[in-house]
Amino acid sequence: MLGFSMKHVITKLRGGLVSPLALHRMGILGMNARNINYIARYNDRDKFPVVDDKLNTKRAARRYGIPTPELIAAFETQPTRSRVLKLIEPLWQFVIKPARGSGGKGILVIVGRNGDKYKKPSGAEVTAEDILRHVSNITSGLYSLGGKPDRVMVEALVDFDPIFDNYSFEGVPDIRVIVFRGFPVMAMLRCSTHDSDGKANLHQGAVGVGLDLATGKSCHAVQRGLRISRHPDTEMPFDKLKVPGWRDLLRLGASCYEMTGLGYLGCDIVLDRKRGPLLLEANARPGLAIQVANGVGLCTRLKHIEKLDLEQLEKNVDERVTYSMQEFAAVTPS
Known part of the structure; x- marks a missing residue:
């Protein structure tokens, strides 16, 4: 699938140049489809308190052996x-x-x-x-x-892995993983900038870096919807970025499926220098900017998981991670 700039898509859409059918073909998941087809269908309302309250999340994580700050x-x-x-x-x-x-x-x-x-x-x-x-x-x-x-x-303040020292400015980076029915389907690193006031918030000017699910390597990066190759403040090139301990990080994210009981969720994870990946929080209504960061729509991956048979859906955490790493590996342009 070709990469895209969401700002470019939105500009054309407002001008009447991009039809809903074209967006569908690009695999872009919209807000209404996310709310109706995935959040409403796969997330029981009685499970929301586990993730809507960070104290509840932390206590649930402790019960399931998931490390947190x-x-x-x-x-x-x-x-x-x-x-x-x-x-x-x-x-x-x-x-x-x-x-x-x-x-x-x-x-x-x-x-x-x-x-x-x-x-x-x-x-x-x-x-x-x-x-x-x-x-x-x-x-x-x-x-x-x-x-x-x-x-x-x-x-306690997380002792962040120094691998990200030059990829974030006056703030700490985190990794968002979208998990669907227990399978990681997309991930991005959110890097703070001067514009974002040190916060890893894409809407405030942070950089979103799409990550290859197979390797944890950077495959695409955007700021304010436009593709970039270097961090705007540190000038560090993103093409050298690779998240260490990638499989362990995906395993933590996939484990949140059992912890929360939610079929569609976002997991925000940080890397501690000594403890490895830690769960910051989970979200029952994860945003859609991760598609912009990856230059790829979510629809194709979500529909792929929906088509799996019962035996495949009953895989354990390690099997689900292995499946996602193989199935959703980034396609290298020829």
Whole structure:
């Protein structure tokens, strides 16, 4: 299948130059088809609380032996000022996030200290008062789905694998894997940039790097819908990028099928220098930008899995990973 720029496709679509049939032929999965054919059909609503709340996800992951970043503390209700100050006073590095946040909103990353000031990845400094205010905003529901009161999570900062040092700017990269009926079907690395303010959010200007399911090698990269060959800030070429421990990472993602009971989900994974792949969170409604990052539509792969017989669908985790790595390997242009 030919690669594409989603911005190019959208421009033509608005001008009436691309028909829905043409998009279908390109294998592009649209929002309505995702919602009706995959989320509504394969994700039972009663399973959503497992992934919509990061504390629930972390607890489920522990039961299934899936590694996650270390949880330092969780505040179920609005904590007192003294509790927060006592918790952060000895810490040099940590992450504060809402349990029910979405789109990376409300995540505060602290990478060091300068006296009584706390340093963010960008180099900006915040005070204890700023952190107290942020905790209060989380519990009041400022970042949560539906604006409902939320719980606060304090996690240890991941010791990220240095392989990505030059592929992300003022932030940490993560890997999104789409898993369908237990089979990994597509993956991308999300790299933060100056434009994205150090956040791995493609809509804010981060880079999406499509990854070959067979090898973990970079096969396509985009920023704001346009294909690029180098990181816009570090100038590091993406064609040399290969994710280490690739099979273990895919195995973690595939294991989330049993953990969540969801047939269609996105798994966000980070690589720790010592612990290997760690599950950050799972998503019952993963976005579609992964298609842009890979230059390939999801439809063909999803329909392939739908056509598998019962015996194939009953494969164990390792068998499913092997199948996906063989079946969905990137096609090298001739």
